[in-house]
Amino acid sequence: xxxxxxxxxxxxxxxxxxxxxxxxxxxxxxxxxxxxxxxxxxxxxxxxxxxxxxxxxxxxxxxxxxxxxxxxxxxxxxxxxxxxxxxxxxxxxxxxxxxxxxxxxxxxxxxxxxxxxxxxxxxxxxxxxxxxxxxxxxxxxxxxxxxxxxxxxxxxxxxxxxxxxxxxxxxxxxxxxxxxxxxxxxxxxxxxxxxxxxxxxxxxxxxxxxxxxxxxxxxxxxxxxxxxxxxxxx
Ligand code: NI
Numbered sequence: 001x002x003x004x005x006x007x008x009x010x011x012x013x014x015x016x017x018x019x020x021x022x023x024x025x026x027x028x029x030x031x032x033x034x035x036x037x038x039x040x041x042x043x044x045x046x047x048x049x050x051x052x053x054x055x056x057x058x059x060x061x062x063x064x065x066x067x068x069x070x071x072x073x074x075x076x077x078x079x080x081x082x083x084x085x086x087x088x089x090x091x092x093x094x095x096x097x098x099x100x101x102x103x104x105x106x107x108x109x110x111x112x113x114x115x116x117x118x119x120x121x122x123x124x125x126x127x128x129x130x131x132x133x134x135x136x137x138x139x140x141x142x143x144x145x146x147x148x149x150x151x152x153x154x155x156x157x158x159x160x161x162x163x164x165x166x167x168x169x170x171x172x173x174x175x176x177x178x179x180x181x182x183x184x185x186x187x188x189x190x191x192x193x194x195x196x197x198x199x200x201x202x203x204x205x206x207x208x209x210x211x212x213x214x215x216x217x218x219x220x221x222x223x224x225x226x227x228x229x230x231x232x233x234x
Contacts, residue, residue: 054211055157055158055159055203055211056071056157056158056203056205056209056210056211057071057157058070058071058153058157059071059150059153059154059157060146060150060153061118061144061145061146061150061151061154062127062144062145062146063127063130063142063143063144064127064130064131064133064134064135064142064143064144065127065131066127069142069144071209074114074205074209075207075208075209076207077112077113077114077207078112078113078114078204078205078206078207078212078228078231079113079114079115079116079203079204079205080099080102080113080114080115080116080202080203080204080224081115081116081117081118081158081202081203081205082095082096082099082116082117082118082200082201082202082203083117083118083119083120083155083158083160083162083198083199084096084117084118084119084120084121084196084198084200085119085120085121085124085125085196085198086119086121086124086125086129086130086133087121087124087195087196088195088196091200091217092117092200094217095200095202095217096115096117096137096141097137098202098215098219098221098224099115099139099141099202099221099224100115100137100138100139100141101221102221102222102224102225102228103115103139103225104221105221105222105224105225106225106228106229109228109229109232110139112207112228112232113228114140114142115139115140115141115142116141116142116144117130117133117134117141117142117143117144118144118145118151118154119143119144119145119151120151120155120160120162120196120198121162121196122145122146122147122148122150122151123148123192124192125143125145126145127145129145130143130144130145131143158203159199160198160199160201161197161198161199162196162197162198162199163196163197163198164194164195164196164197165194165195165196165197166194166195200216200217201214201215201216202214202215202219202224204224204227204228206231212227212231213227215227
């Protein structure tokens with residue numbers, strides 16, 4: 001093939017340009033992949049070498065029968081624990097229902113599990129209130145309450161967030177207002193008309209009292225049962 005010299009030179013320059021361009025592109029891609037790999041290695045390192053946050057610990061509360069319950073009473077069984085308040089219109093009942101359904105799935109193994117509901121609203125959730133509340137469920141649920149300081153202690157131990165929020169401007173508050181008959185309220189006025197924001201996780205604790213895992217809202221109860229089964233028969 002005969003080419004004019006100046007065309008030849010131009011083609012050579014284009015070819016060299018292409019090679020340099022590809023080399024730069026390749027270098028950039030490699031560099032990015034390298035960064036990804038470094039980051040992955042860092043995350044892996046972190047996951048392997050960072051201890052799980054300490055969840056759990058000492059507490060003293062009162063169950064729905066008026067008996068004292070401490071962290072010692074959790075030993076020997078798995079514990080499914082969720083935190084909330086009995087006036088909660090939907091989230092708390094559904095989380096308790098998740099625990100109850102997980103117990104159903106476990107069948108005979110459910111005797112190895114204690115489901116527990118801890119109130120973060122001790123002002124309204126008295127022992128009597130919890131007794132009638134846990135009685136609504138088919139599982140042998142513990143309903144735990146205490147003084148504000150005792151509730152604060154277990155909330156800190158389990159890294160549970162809770163705060164009072166005034167009723168009035170959201171759906172939950174409306175539902176609560178529908179359910180609450182203030183004419184019958186011993187407190188009267190409007191002091192007891194409030195909602196609570198709170199962590200909605202279910203905590204799984206092992207028979208040794210140590211934290212195992214948590215389950216977020218909308219977790220399939222079968223998944224909770226499976227997690228427990230895997231710990232029973234590793
Ligand atoms: Ni709730």
